[in-house]
Amino acid sequence: MSSTQSMDQQPEIRWHMRPCLVDFLVEIHFTFRLRPETLYLTLNIIDRYVSRRVVYIKHYQLVGCAALWIAAKFEDAKERVPTVQDLVSICHEAYEESAFIQMEGHVLTTIQWTLGHPTAEAWLRLMCCGTIAEDMKVQHxxxxLMEITLFYREFVKFSPSTIALAALTLARYICGNLRRTWEETEECLEVIDLLDTRLAKNVNDLSETLVKKYSYAFYSKAATLVVQYYLEGGRFSKHSHLPFPVTPTRNSGSAFSTPMSTATSISDMSDDMPMTPTTPSSPPMYPSDPFSTCSSDDKENMPSAFEPVINKMRVESPPDQYLPHDFVAYSRPALHNLNISSPRVS
Known part of the structure; x- marks a missing residue:
């Protein structure tokens, strides 16, 4: 069963809840300075878990935190992995420590301990480490653009390699760089069309957390560039062909510099690439889930308040410096507390 089909068959959680959960996870990921791969692996784990288990609203945030915890243990340095006490604090004590530990085991069992995943981030690194040096601003x-795709239903069905190629192609276009039309597959252009259309029509509805994150000079103020591009009416045109590209020279370093010299962030330079997994077959949903059983009088519905109200114009101008993680204060309310307790509608 695909992730889109499984979400459609869930009794309580709905697609409009996904952006809220992803926004929550992006902020945790940013605050703890976790590797880019960790965020993509987190959503991959969530999607695989949701495709095999019934998940109720009051456990949705718990599943997200457990998936992030698992992904961080797999991808990040030990000192950066959040502790179970951190998770309790982040969720404003909506869950006890034992709940995170139990959900971690439950998620791992459900996905059959298959953690290695060729993320979009891993594919992007490979695409940026060829003989032609990729401009750092284009990478950012x-x-x-890749992280935007994590929020929305229409991108779930595409492979990580397609997402990475589409984001890189659109990034080159927005930055005014030469296109490489010989690389652009039909699926790549389909993702670009979806992303370009969503940004053109709803650029002010992007996650405020994500826009703020990518407005720092550390990330070449990528969000500012993209938001301004679409607010001014910019659009991607697949029929727009620039002159045939010439091979550019590297921005810095010798001709023998390693591919990692074009990598992304300082914290990532010493890390290995993720392993390629084998994809397990999808077992049916299990009605005996410890996290799928609750009485009819304590199940929660999906109120409209579950979706965050976002206005891009409120984002403050960040300082021109590296990410000020030391000054990031995690203060958002727990998602669990946004739910209104009421009997589930049959």
Whole structure:
């Protein structure tokens, strides 16, 4: 069963809740300075879990935190992995420590302990480490565009390699760089069309957390560039062909510099690439889930308040410096507390 089909068959959680959960996870990921791969692996784990288990609203945030915890343990340095006490604090004590530990085991069992995943971030690194050096600003814009795709239903069905290629192609276009039309597949152009259309029509509805994150000079102010581009009416045109590209020279370093010299962030330079997994077959949903059983009088519905109200114009201008993680204060309310307790409508 695909992720889109499984979400449609869930009794309580709905697609309009996904952006709220992803926004929550992006902020945690940013605050703890976790590797880019960790965020993509987190959403991959969530999607696989949701495709095999019934998930109720009051456990949706718990699943998200457990997936992030698992992904961080797999991808990040030990000192950066949030503790179970951190998770309790982040969720404003909506769940006890034992709940995170139990959900971690439950998620791992459900996905059959298959953690290695060729993320969009891993594919982007490979695409940026060829013989032609990729401009750092283009890389940052591509990362911003890739993270946007994590929020929305229409991108779930596409492979990580397609997402990475589409984001990189659109990033080159927005930055005014030469296109490489020989690389652009039909699926790549389909993703670009979806992303370009969504940004053209709803650029002010983007996650405020994500826009703020990518507005720092550390990320070449990628969000500012993209938001301004679409607010001014910019659009991608697949029929727009620039002159045949010439091979550019590297921005810095010798001709023998390693591919990692074009990598993304300082914290990532010493990390290995993720492993390629084998995809397990999808077992049916299990009615005996410890997290799928609750009485009819304590199940929660999906209020409209579950979706965050976002206005891009409120984002403050960030300082021209590296990410000020030391000054990031995690203060958002727990998603669990946004739910209104009421009997589930049959």
């Amino acid at each position: 814009v591509a990362r911003f």
